[in-house]
Amino acid sequence: MTANISIVLLIILVMGCVGLFFGSVLAYANKKLAVELNPLIHIVEEVLPKGQCGACGFAGCQAYAEAVVTDPTVPPNLCTPGKDPVARRVSELTGKKAKEVEPRIAYVKCNNPIASAPKKFNYSGIDDCVAMSLLHTGPKSCQYGCLGQGTCAKHCPFDAIVMDDKGLPIINKVRCTGCGKCETICPKKIIELIPINSKINVACNSKDRGQKAKHDCPVACIGCGLCAKVCPHGAVKMVDNLPVIDKHICIELCSDPVCMAKCPTKTIKYVS
Amino acid sequence: MKEYLMLFIGTVIVNNFVLTRFLGLCIFFGVSKKLEASIGMGMAVTSVITLSSMLSWAVYNFILTPLNLTFLTTIVFVLVIASFVQLLEMVIRKLAPTLYKMWGIYLLLIATNCVVLGVPLLNVESNFSFGKSIVHAVGSGVGFAVAIILMASLREKIRLADVPKPLEGLGIAFILAGLLSLSFFGFSGMISL
Numbered sequence: 001m002t003a004n005i006s007i008v009l010l011i012i013l014v015m016g017c018v019g020l021f022f023g024s025v026l027a028y029a030n031k032k033l034a035v036e037l038n039p040l041i042h043i044v045e046e047v048l049p050k051g052q053c054g055a056c057g058f059a060g061c062q063a064y065a066e067a068v069v070t071d072p073t074v075p076p077n078l079c080t081p082g083k084d085p086v087a088r089r090v091s092e093l094t095g096k097k098a099k100e101v102e103p104r105i106a107y108v109k110c111n112n113p114i115a116s117a118p119k120k121f122n123y124s125g126i127d128d129c130v131a132m133s134l135l136h137t138g139p140k141s142c143q144y145g146c147l148g149q150g151t152c153a154k155h156c157p158f159d160a161i162v163m164d165d166k167g168l169p170i171i172n173k174v175r176c177t178g179c180g181k182c183e184t185i186c187p188k189k190i191i192e193l194i195p196i197n198s199k200i201n202v203a204c205n206s207k208d209r210g211q212k213a214k215h216d217c218p219v220a221c222i223g224c225g226l227c228a229k230v231c232p233h234g235a236v237k238m239v240d241n242l243p244v245i246d247k248h249i250c251i252e253l254c255s256d257p258v259c260m261a262k263c264p265t266k267t268i269k270y271v272s
Numbered sequence: 273m274k275e276y277l278m279l280f281i282g283t284v285i286v287n288n289f290v291l292t293r294f295l296g297l298c299i300f301f302g303v304s305k306k307l308e309a310s311i312g313m314g315m316a317v318t319s320v321i322t323l324s325s326m327l328s329w330a331v332y333n334f335i336l337t338p339l340n341l342t343f344l345t346t347i348v349f350v351l352v353i354a355s356f357v358q359l360l361e362m363v364i365r366k367l368a369p370t371l372y373k374m375w376g377i378y379l380l381l382i383a384t385n386c387v388v389l390g391v392p393l394l395n396v397e398s399n400f401s402f403g404k405s406i407v408h409a410v411g412s413g414v415g416f417a418v419a420i421i422l423m424a425s426l427r428e429k430i431r432l433a434d435v436p437k438p439l440e441g442l443g444i445a446f447i448l449a450g451l452l453s454l455s456f457f458g459f460s461g462m463i464s465l
Binding site for chain 1: 331335336339341344347348351352355356358359362363365366432433434
């Protein structure tokens, strides 16, 4: 009986000593090796939207918060999803001057879904736009058009893109923060970020000349240049057989889009 | 020398801790989604196993054996390893911030992992000398790294494949791990320890 008690006491002693030793080493190390973190980093991180989208160019919201607080050259307005309010809060917190962030939204520059578009061949393989476009630029006759496999929808950190039943991405205007992930991932570059209150845009990405464009897709822009000619404000320029519309001029000056009325293929559409 | 080499190869391939002894499966599945992360995890596990094996060898031979308290091995090792990993994390955070950024977060994940506990326990169970313990620990760390890197490469590929809906994600990962483990069983008996 006494032998047992002495063993129990020994166990308590040994465990206590080992525990106490490591406990005190840890406590000492915690004091001695403490790394001071600027508490501001945490406050800035709380302000950020936490979509972890990486639109700012950093690995995530925490990395951006750390960079914007510690590095004086990092501007406070890099968070596109947060738009103006976040940029203002961050610049207040860090004491940096912020330029205004122009709120932007994704826009799909294709209006012929893959289900009904003319095709070069039948594709069977990985359901992914990037993989699809690697195979002879994809099965669609028009090499510039949407492939409809929803890679943009899969990569959207805010669930703002859904594919409609025919296979065109639909942007949810409320959810879209303009982070630009979809713009980067789309192998055809049919998604463009436009100012949020844009009125009109071209719903086509075909850089082919009229006859070829029309042959490949019935609703393509044929690059006739009529829109550029009729625009009274000079907001439309033709680049690579596609009209490029300066949305800021449209927003400020235009009340009645003549280009849209004159477009023979009705490819210029309202950004509804 | 030959003995050490055989022990090393034996623990890396034949008695691979993940694929034939089925230890450390939680991190094996948890951190094998991306190759980059799995490499970091492999390095972290290797260094932690090695250092904690050395420490626990000393604790076993200089404290527990003289006091005839070897039945306390498991609980003492848990205590020793968990606090040692905490300490290591603090030291790395202070002294090598870049290293900390690379695999600091993995350190805390493995503080109470079964591989990290299993290797020191096997060391004392097999009555390994100090040198042999280190070789065994490095070998099992490298074996773990090999297994998790193989797994991560496979999982990166299989993400693009057309997997049946119910098996997506972890389901197919379990099947993959089973096949990997089967192929590693082909090595069994190659080196007898």
